[in-house]
Amino acid sequence: MATVLETIAKRSSTRGYAATALTEDEINKLIHAGLQAPTGANKQELHFTVLKGDAPILAEIEAEKNALRNLDHVEHNFYYEAPTLIIISADADYKWSKVDSGIAVENIALASEEMGLGNLIIGCIYDTLHGEKRKYFEEKLAFPENYEFEIAIAVGHKAVTKEPHTYDYDKQVTFLN
Numbered sequence: 255m256a257t258v259l260e261t262i263a264k265r266s267s268t269r270g271y272a273a274t275a276l277t278e279d280e281i282n283k284l285i286h287a288g289l290q291a292p293t294g295a296n297k298q299e300l301h302f303t304v305l306k307g308d309a310p311i312l313a314e315i316e317a318e319k320n321a322l323r324n325l326d327h328v329e330h331n332f333y334y335e336a337p338t339l340i341i342i343s344a345d346a347d348y349k350w351s352k353v354d355s356g357i358a359v360e361n362i363a364l365a366s367e368e369m370g371l372g373n374l375i376i377g378c379i380y381d382t383l384h385g386e387k388r389k390y391f392e393e394k395l396a397f398p399e400n401y402e403f404e405i406a407i408a409v410g411h412k413a414v415t416k417e418p419h420t421y422d423y424d425k426q427v428t429f430l431n
């Protein structure tokens with residue numbers, strides 16, 4: 255089994271998936287990885303909506319996103335036709351909701367990497383889920399009362415691979431004595 259550091263170093267975004275569905279066991283492991291993430295004051299204010307890639311509501315979100323962006327043709331839908339999508343919503347009034355959602359989504363990303371699956375963290379539907387149809391989407395996605403969209407993650411078997419991103423250590427890191 256890979257170490258956490260090895261998994262972190264190997265993870266990258268996947269933008270192309272095989273049609274193979276994830277097993278119930280795989281999905282459960284991913285959800286537990288999200289639930290095991292720490293939350294501010296252990297509030298556990300996150301909610302996970304799990305959808306299959308062919309869920310009709312996802313086609314509605316995709317259509318609304320494209321309408322808002324005046325796009326009449328896209329090569330891929332927002333989750334790159336992944337077989338599973340997990341949407342994280344959280345208490346709209348809790349100050350750590352965004353941080354906690356980010357931690358949970360990365361836990362799921364690392365778990366999926368460790369399980370040999372591809373994943374893509376998705377924020378591009380943020381405006382769609384906070385727009386005019388917000389209430390409609392929140393109800394269809396079974397968000398708890400006063401919860402809002404934070405982030406989503408697609409998971410599936412990789413049909414394409416990509417190297418992890420590079421970074422500029424010297425620019426981004428300062429050591430103070």
Ligand SMILES: Cc1cc2nc3c(=O)[nH]c(=O)nc-3n(C[C@H](O)[C@H](O)[C@H](O)COP(=O)(O)O)c2cc1C
Binds near residue numbers: 267269375378418419
């Ligand atoms: C908050 C957040 C939102 C993101 N939203 C999207 C998205 O909507 N669509 C997408 O293709 N990638 C999205 N990404 C993936 C980033 O583009 C990707 O992590 C970044 O380019 C670095 O590449 P890597 O993940 O392969 O290391 C998102 C990542 C984060 C952290």
